Amino acid sequence: MWGSSSSSAKKSRRKSKSSMSGAIDEAAAEAIFAELADEEDPTVIELDGIATLCEKLDLDPESDIRILVLLWKLGSNEKPAQISKEEFMDGCHNLQLDSIEKFRNLLPALDTGFLDQDEFKSFYKFCFQFNRQGTHRTLDKDMVVALWQMVLKDRIPDERLETFCEFTETQKSYTRITLDQWTSFLDFCHECEDLSTYDESMSAWPVLIDEYVEYMEEKQKK
Amino acid sequence: MSDSRKRFKMPLRAHVPMDKTVASQTWNVLAKAIDEIYNRNASKLSFEELYRNAYNLVLHKHGTLLYEGVTEKINSHLTETAEHLSNVPDTSLLEELSTTWSEHLITMIMVRDILMYMDRTYIQQQRRRPVYKLGLHLFRLTVWEHPKVKERSIELLMASVRSERNGLLTDDRSVLKQVLGMLLELGLSDGSNVYENDFETPFLAQTQEYYRVESQGYLSQNTATDYVAKATKRLEEEKDRATALALPLATETPLQSIIETELVERHARTLVDMEHSGFACMLKDDTKLSELRDMYTIFARVPTSVDNLREALAERIKADGKALITDQEKRASDPPAFVKGVLQMRDRYDKIVEFSFRGEKRARKRMRESFEDFLNTDARAASCLSVYVDELLRVGLRGATEDQITQELNKVIVVFRYLSDKDVFESFYKQHLAKRLLMGRSVSDDAERAMVSQLKAECGYQFTSKLEGMFNDMRISRDMQDSYKTYKRAQAAKQQSGGETNGSGRPIDIEVDVLTNGYWPSQNIPACTLPTVVQEAIDRYTKFYLEKHTGRKLSWQTSAGSAELKATFGSDPNKLRRYELGVSTYQMCILLLFNNAKTLTLGQIRLNTHIPNSELRRHLVSLCTPKHRILRKGSRGRGITSDDDTFTFNPDYTSKLKRVRIPLVKETSVSKGSGDGANAGGAGGAGGAAAASAANGAVPMKVEEDRRHLVEAAIVRIMKARKSLGHNELFAEVSRQLSVRFTPSPQFVKKRVESLIEREYLERSERDHRQYSYVA
Numbered sequence: 002m003w004g005s006s007s008s009s010a011k012k013s014r015r016k017s018k019s020s021m022s023g024a025i026d027e028a029a030a031e032a033i034f035a036e037l038a039d040e041e042d043p044t045v046i047e048l049d050g051i052a053t054l055c056e057k058l059d060l061d062p063e064s065d066i067r068i069l070v071l072l073w074k075l076g077s078n079e080k081p082a083q084i085s086k087e088e089f090m091d092g093c094h095n096l097q098l099d100s101i102e103k104f105r106n107l108l109p110a111l112d113t114g115f116l117d118q119d120e121f122k123s124f125y126k127f128c129f130q131f132n133r134q135g136t137h138r139t140l141d142k143d144m145v146v147a148l149w150q151m152v153l154k155d156r157i158p159d160e161r162l163e164t165f166c167e168f169t170e171t172q173k174s175y176t177r178i179t180l181d182q183w184t185s186f187l188d189f190c191h192e193c194e195d196l197s198t199y200d201e202s203m204s205a206w207p208v209l210i211d212e213y214v215e216y217m218e219e220k221q222k223k
Numbered sequence: 224m225s226d227s228r229k230r231f232k233m234p235l236r237a238h239v240p241m242d243k244t245v246a247s248q249t250w251n252v253l254a255k256a257i258d259e260i261y262n263r264n265a266s267k268l269s270f271e272e273l274y275r276n277a278y279n280l281v282l283h284k285h286g287t288l289l290y291e292g293v294t295e296k297i298n299s300h301l302t303e304t305a306e307h308l309s310n311v312p313d314t315s316l317l318e319e320l321s322t323t324w325s326e327h328l329i330t331m332i333m334v335r336d337i338l339m340y341m342d343r344t345y346i347q348q349q350r351r352r353p354v355y356k357l358g359l360h361l362f363r364l365t366v367w368e369h370p371k372v373k374e375r376s377i378e379l380l381m382a383s384v385r386s387e388r389n390g391l392l393t394d395d396r397s398v399l400k401q402v403l404g405m406l407l408e409l410g411l412s413d414g415s416n417v418y419e420n421d422f423e424t425p426f427l428a429q430t431q432e433y434y435r436v437e438s439q440g441y442l443s444q445n446t447a448t449d450y451v452a453k454a455t456k457r458l459e460e461e462k463d464r465a466t467a468l469a470l471p472l473a474t475e476t477p478l479q480s481i482i483e484t485e486l487v488e489r490h491a492r493t494l495v496d497m498e499h500s501g502f503a504c505m506l507k508d509d510t511k512l513s514e515l516r517d518m519y520t521i522f523a524r525v526p527t528s529v530d531n532l533r534e535a536l537a538e539r540i541k542a543d544g545k546a547l548i549t550d551q552e553k554r555a556s557d558p559p560a561f562v563k564g565v566l567q568m569r570d571r572y573d574k575i576v577e578f579s580f581r582g583e584k585r586a587r588k589r590m591r592e593s594f595e596d597f598l599n600t601d602a603r604a605a606s607c608l609s610v611y612v613d614e615l616l617r618v619g620l621r622g623a624t625e626d627q628i629t630q631e632l633n634k635v636i637v638v639f640r641y642l643s644d645k646d647v648f649e650s651f652y653k654q655h656l657a658k659r660l661l662m663g664r665s666v667s668d669d670a671e672r673a674m675v676s677q678l679k680a681e682c683g684y685q686f687t688s689k690l691e692g693m694f695n696d697m698r699i700s701r702d703m704q705d706s707y708k709t710y711k712r713a714q715a716a717k718q719q720s721g722g723e724t725n726g727s728g729r730p731i732d733i734e735v736d737v738l739t740n741g742y743w744p745s746q747n748i749p750a751c752t753l754p755t756v757v758q759e760a761i762d763r764y765t766k767f768y769l770e771k772h773t774g775r776k777l778s779w780q781t782s783a784g785s786a787e788l789k790a791t792f793g794s795d796p797n798k799l800r801r802y803e804l805g806v807s808t809y810q811m812c813i814l815l816l817f818n819n820a821k822t823l824t825l826g827q828i829r830l831n832t833h834i835p836n837s838e839l840r841r842h843l844v845s846l847c848t849p850k851h852r853i854l855r856k857g858s859r860g861r862g863i864t865s866d867d868d869t870f871t872f873n874p875d876y877t878s879k880l881k882r883v884r885i886p887l888v889k890e891t892s893v894s895k896g897s898g899d900g901a902n903a904g905g906a907g908g909a910g911g912a913a914a915a916s917a918a919n920g921a922v923p924m925k926v927e928e929d930r931r932h933l934v935e936a937a938i939v940r941i942m943k944a945r946k947s948l949g950h951n952e953l954f955a956e957v958s959r960q961l962s963v964r965f966t967p968s969p970q971f972v973k974k975r976v977e978s979l980i981e982r983e984y985l986e987r988s989e990r991d992h993r994q995y996s997y998v999a
Contacts, residue, residue: 179980182977185987188992189992192992203951205950205992205993207973207977208973211973
């Protein structure tokens with residue numbers, strides 16, 4: 002249900018990569034998975050397991066975005082806040098991972114700066130989906146603001162990021178953010194750098210963004 | 224003469240060439256003849272002889288001699304004329320010029336006739352100027368172009384037009400006409416355009432200058448009306464003059480347009496905006512219709528300037544409309560007055576457009592747009608209109624003839640057409656109609672039906688289907704009532720034959736209106752606790768009804784009913800007064816409690832009846848008014864303050880009438896403007912709910928909710944058919960489909976789209992955020 006295009010892209014990438022490089026030590030990879038897997042449901046790694054992985058890799062899960070990039074690259078897709086065994090094993094094949102050491106070596110390559118615009122877009126969408134809770138379709142506003150500051154930093158102009166977060170926080174009529182609003186914001190940042198050319202009457206952006214532009218105009222006047 | 228003819232008589236011998244001497248002799252004869260013609264002695268000449276002479280000269284190849292000679296001859300005469308004219312004083316120059324000209328023309332005709340043979344042969348072969356034209360050409364060069372003639376003549380021509388314009392009587396216009404005719408002919412004969420160059424250009428320039436100065440001066444000192452009169456006169460004068468002077472069309476057209484530009488176009492803005500007498504200002508005055516019309520007429524000559532008038536009209540309508548709205552806001556309680564104001568305004572501007580704008584289409588369109596503009600600033604107009612119609616159908620049309628009804632309703636429909644929030648109107652209309660039908664307040668069934676069919680004609684079947692359903696319910700209910708009566712009689716007969724007696728005396732009569740759930744304004748108010756006798760009657764009816772219609776469910780709307788009570792007042796048992804009180808169902812419940820108790824508190828009453836608090840207060844207060852003090856209220860003041868406020872039956876109540884209807888006080892006087900109370904008010908005071916909403920002009924919650932559904936349904940319908948569509952196209956299509964009911968704002972539609980994306984009916988394209996696609 003989410004991002005079918007990106008997952009199919011990943012599958013094709015896996016094929017091309019596996020043909021290039023040799024097989025991995027599947028047993029070792031499975032051992033890593035088993036260690037991290039959830040106690041109640043050993044077919045998935047839940048947030049606890051991810052936290053353990055972070056510890057092993059010396060990552061701070063609260064602030065280091067690379068763990069999200071890693072999960073995205075591994076291919077967590079099916080449900081939010083977890084990665085299934087199948088996804089994990091496929092990901093290990095793709096990324097040629099069979100030891101914690103190799104995971105650690107991969108870390109420098111996980112900086113979001115290496116992602117091109119399309120890859121980043123896909124990753125950005127993943128960030129929303131991964132952070133959802135169970136069957137909720139939307140994210141809490143506070144969570145969204147925290148994520149934006151982490152994910153979009155250096156990706157869009159600082160001023161835009163700050164003012165948009167500030168605007169979202171002050172808006173009382175919004176308590177949750179939808180996927181459409183989330184993804185549209187990134188597109189909006191790319192497409193409308195100059196707010197003075199923004200035409201609200203013709204815009205197809207979500208109303209949230211219209212209101213942001215209005216908010217900025219008001220601010221400018223003051 | 225006869226002997227000279229003999230002397231020069233030539234035998235017809237074509238083969239003998241004519242030598243030069245003979246030729247020049249022959250020419251001399253002709254030259255002399257021309258002199259004679261000039262001296263007006265032509266009658267003495269023999270045309271036949273002269274013609275032959277010219278013929279011989281040309282025949283014997285002396286054409287050139289002849290042509291040159293004639294040219295020189297004419298020229299010398301003209302030089303003389305020119306000299307003469309140059310010395311003529313200004314006062315008679317034009318006249319002399321005109322005479323000279325006409326004489327010259329006659330001369331030239333004669334000369335041409337003599338030299339006809341040359342014209343036909345020599346001139347054609349040599350491609351030289353024909354004699355007559357030669358004469359005109361020479362006249363232009365020698366006479367007209369003479370410095371002392373041309374300059375002065377032009378100046379004189381201009382001066383005389385100027386003095387005519389200044390209102391002085393001038394010399395004979397025919398002289399002017401002739402001189403102008405001369406210039407035209409001169410110009411045409413040799414393609415020199417003297418008329419255009421020497422007269423037309425300076426004439427038009429002078430005209431422009433003249434009217435520019437005059438119009439500015441005049442306008443600064445007179446009213447716009449005077450100015451228009453003057454300008455109209457000026458335009459007529461110029462037209463007259465052009466005819467009198469036989470100006471060619473090529474001059475008259477630019478002349479007209481110059482004058483129109485100078486008199487009208489240049490001052491259009493000023494004429495509209497002028498203080499006290501401008502168009503905008505006169506629009507305020509009902510007595511200025513014909514002045515407005517005059518101005519329109521003159522503006523209509525320059526089509527672009529009429530826009531100024533239409534603009535002024537639009538501004539005026541919007542300003543008046545705004546004033547009406549502000550008035551309405553201030554008094555905040557009289558929607559019918561607002562509608563009356565709008566109707567008056569429409570009558571007035573209709574007249575102005577019809578008369579002053581001569582029924583012009585574009586003005587009419589502007590008027591419509593302006594009305595729409597101010598009426599649709601919020602939803603107030605829709606609710607006010609509905610209140611107004613309610614009043615018409617309850618009171619206003621009482622005793623009206625069919626024609627009057629149609630006339631009144633037509634007016635209403637005109638305003639209705641201006642509305643974009645037609646659904647708001649419908650929502651209020653439904654509430655009002657429900658009240659009228661249930662309480663039997665309508666003046667006439669025909670009027671009701673006429674109104675609904677008007678609405679149907681405007682908005683189509685769907686718009687009125689529920690309203691028609693309501694009428695239908697009423698009809699069926701009446702039939703049902705009849706059969707219930709029969710049923711009851713049968714039951715009673717059975718009971719009697721069975722020997723049962725009814726303990727509580729005669730059972731009370733009830734009349735039931737059975738309403739279909741979806742048609743009527745929904746009221747989710749739980750039924751109150753009814754007195755036992757009433758409850759028994761209701762149960763009997765329910766039994767009867769469900770026998771006829773199995774599988775239906777009856778729920779009782781106690782907030783919408785009314786009752787008749789027989790009440791006895793008076794403390795002295797010998798002087799009891801009996802009245803029939805017409806009260807609401809709620810009031811009946813309240814009053815019946817006092818059969819068993821003298822004094823009750825608000826809390827007790829609520830506990831015993833379960834009437835919703837705000838309604839309970841309203842119905843109680845209505846029983847304690849100075850005019851109808853059935854109950855005595857313990858506390859002072861108009862409102863009810865706490866649950867401990869007491870109410871006591873008032874045995875001293877008197878009334879002149881035997882049957883008394885207790886009116887309900889308006890909602891606002893009990894609890895000020897609580898929105899929910901206003902919406903729930905079912906049986907309540909006339910237009911209370913609408914008045915509350917009309918005052919703030921917001922779209923009612925319920926309508927807003929309906930709109931959400933309608934917009935979403937439209938989007939899904941469109942997207943299902945089109946699969947993928949751009950934002951603008953989608954918005955346009957949605958607006959089009961819904962325009963009969965209301966006009967959604969872009970933001971409103973966008974919110975619905977977002978909601979549909981959220982619920983995965985739609986998808987926003989990954990590549991282009993303006994593109995949506997339907998998710999099957």
